[in-house]
Amino acid sequence: MPTDDDLGELIVRAARSLRGRWRAVLEPWDLSPHQVRALMTAGRDDGLRLSGLAERLHIAPRSATEVVDGLAGRGLVERVPDPTDRRAVLVRLTAEGTRVRDEVAAARAADAKAALSRLPAEDRAELARLLRRFLDG
Structure with missing residues (x-):
């Protein structure tokens, strides 16, 4: 039987x-x-403040600013005024950002499917169950 150290190393x-x-x-x-995590996170809402993005990504606000700057420079996100607070701005995906986010999500899903296809379906289901239990604990 594997030890906890062995299991930790396997994970x-x-x-x-x-x-x-x-x-x-x-x-x-x-x-x-x-950058992809930021695209995925910002794309879940119709605009998200930088502070909210940083919080959801578990990164410092300064780091969120740097990530958003890079994405904005490529035309994937834009900063728009917050309609509820004119002092604040929201980060919103552009049409190009939405397209890239969707393409990346599809590519990631296909890769995960390929990577995990070595396991039978019942083993994948059991692994998912155990990982959820581990993460919820």
Whole structure:
């Protein structure tokens, strides 16, 4: 039976493997994982304050500003006035940002499916159940 240390190491190795695959999937768009997480997060709402984006991404507001600056420079997000507070701005996906977000999400889903297809469906379901239980605990 594996020890807790063994299980922890397996989880870390699995995460590293998926992260490496994720970086390779992102190459055609020349985006970092941080930028994609920001695109996905900002795209869930019709505008999100920088502070809210930083909070959801669990990063410092300064880091969120840098990520948004990079995405805005590529035309993937825009800063727009907050209609509820004229002192604040919202980060919103542009049409190009929405297109890229959707393409990246589809590519990531296809890669995850390919990576996990080595496991039978029942093992994938059990792994998902165990990981959710672990994360919820």
